Amino acid sequence: MQQRIQQSGQTWRRWKNHLATGTAVLGALVVVAPLLAIFAYLIYKGASSLNWAFFTKVPKPVGEIGGGMENAIVGSGVLLTVASLIGIPIGIAAGVYLAEFGRKRLLSNLVRFTADVLNGVPSIVVGIAVYSLIVVTQRHFSAFSGGVALGIMMIPTVTRTTEEMLLLVPHAVREAALGLGVPNWRSTVSITLRTASAGIITGCMLAFARVAGETAPLLFTAFGNDDKSLALNQPIAALPLQIFVYAVSPYNDWHRLAWAGSLVLIFLIVVSVSLVRYVTSRGVLKGAS
Template sequence: MSGAAGQHISVSANQHGAWTGLQGRGTLARARKDRFFTWLAVGCTAVVILPLVAILLYLVLRGASSLSLAFFTQLPRPISQGGGGMANAILGSGEILLIASLLGIPLGIGAGVFLSEYGAGKPIATAVRFTADVLNGVPSIVVGIAAYVLIVLPMKTFSALAGGIALGIMMVPTVTRTTEEMLATVPHSVREAALGLGIPKWRATLSVTLRTASAGIITGCMLAFARVAGETAPLLFTAFGSQFWPRSVVGSTAALPLQIFNYAMSPYPAQRRLAWAGALMLIVLIMTSVSLVRFVANRGTLRGRT
């Protein structure tokens, strides 16, 4: 019996050793896979970030030398006089983007709320989703031509208003679909808790559901804003451009994308340098506005959670 017991113990020890070896090899394989996919994720992140960094550095190298006080305070000058700036284009871009945001963001959020909270099973909700998806894929120049026919021709003048409406239309589908998706992530228990307290559905949607999804909705609004901020084609048919200060929303208005386009096509090196400076200014304005909105939104969300 003692011999059989010893043999059994020896076999068990061998099996345990084999099992331990398999576990060790499995752990090593998992560690290698973990390192591989970690470095793969880091590489993908670098591929995403690298183009933005490269573009920003190139714009700094080409355009930073042309930035000066005159660039931010003076009107464009004829090439024979030299100097000048893009102050009117900066102001005009701000005016046009403000009009676009006032139009596109409320409409987009309203449509997204309807699709998520009130449109379940309704044919009109399917039509709105289809329209938003199609509009999101429409080329910007087509939107500009439509705005030219529907707004510029009846008004008989190019204007910042027409440009703002064209860009606002382009913002609507992105804001709409983002709002719908973000509201869909809010747990139904949150809605049920609000309704259980006797709060009307419209009030619960505004005060509870929208507030819970506010961070994602604001991100969608920023994406839409960043998309239209650099658009040139719609403004060629609507705002048209100007060499003077903006005086009215119903008159021709300068804009940074238009001024960059005109100067980039110029045969004069001085104007091409200003075009690089304008491009740098445009991307800095977009990054600054997006960062400020993100900062304010995060502080507001934190207060709400507290």
């Protein structure tokens, strides 16, 4: 009798285990499904609308078929260059401070915390702040202001990865450099940063991939431009911005271009994320063991 009760308890427990496993599998499937759906649809729609003109032509006026997004591709390039020039040096330097100079101080905890908070600030709010700082004082929308907004958004990711990567560098490596009489800054730049460079590049690429798809802060900083432009003090087009404008438009041909633009953007991002995966899987630190 007791054995039977025990046995039925066992069965129930086994069933519960199966039930939980089934639920988890189902959950994972439901999570993966939209991703596959989005990718399949994107490739299906995007590939059929991609052509040479997409890369070499600027948009046609409303109602005319054809045209491309050369302006947006060039514009995204300009914006991301400005953003990287701002975000990466500041981010890396801040990371160096946190890892090398202020491990346990109140100040560095404060900086660490603000970096995390900045990471969570909605991108559109960053856009408004940059708008009232640069666009209002300059009295016109500009590529520069868009780059600043994106650069600000890159900083926290770069900082936190730099710090983490530097902390992985063994102390003996620093001590060896200092023991040879090398000044502290030189040891940091040529030894520590170099040892952690693969990991830091990873962080920079992650930050880059993140801001490459940002639209909201560009709405009232870069603003968009139907012509190709390289000028920093003029409004400029950007790929995500152009996708947004075309996606909410009522024209079929513009929808087609929006899909093609999305495919190009995703391709860019997926390539950089996969590159990051590849680099990190080969070992984050080179030379340090």
